[in-house]
Amino acid sequence: MSVPRARILDLMKAQCQVFATSYNPEGVRMGNKILRQRLRGPAMAAYYPRKTATIQDLKREFGPNLATWDEAEEDRFEYIEELKLRGKSAPKKKKGPPAPTGKKR
Known part of the structure; x- marks a missing residue:
């Protein structure tokens, strides 16, 4: 049923x-x-562990008046200078308006 x-x-x-x-x-x-x-x-x-203050945070907080020493940033600048001496760095940015390449149709 x-x-x-x-x-x-x-x-x-x-x-x-x-x-x-x-x-x-x-x-x-x-x-x-x-x-x-x-x-x-x-x-x-x-x-994730809590974020600790970095040198960039201090610069952002106190501005350019504070003299700081960032070891990682200095190493980066030194590496870029070495690349420039060997001619392996990034090319310079172009300044000015683009040059005309040809006739427009």
Whole structure:
């Protein structure tokens, strides 16, 4: 003996009200499984260590009046100078308007 579908749907509706779940008789994908999970944001944010102050932060905060020494920046400038002496550095940027290359049609 089978039970009518309407009776089963009424039972499902009552069950959802009692157990505080969402009523979904058609079985449509609603994402409830994902929404019930814990949030990942706080765990991901705590994964990386807190950022410490750098020399660039100090320059940005106190301006050009503060005399600072950035070892990494000085090494970079020294490396660029060595490249320039060997002729391996980036070319100079072009200044002025572009020269006409030919007739326009």
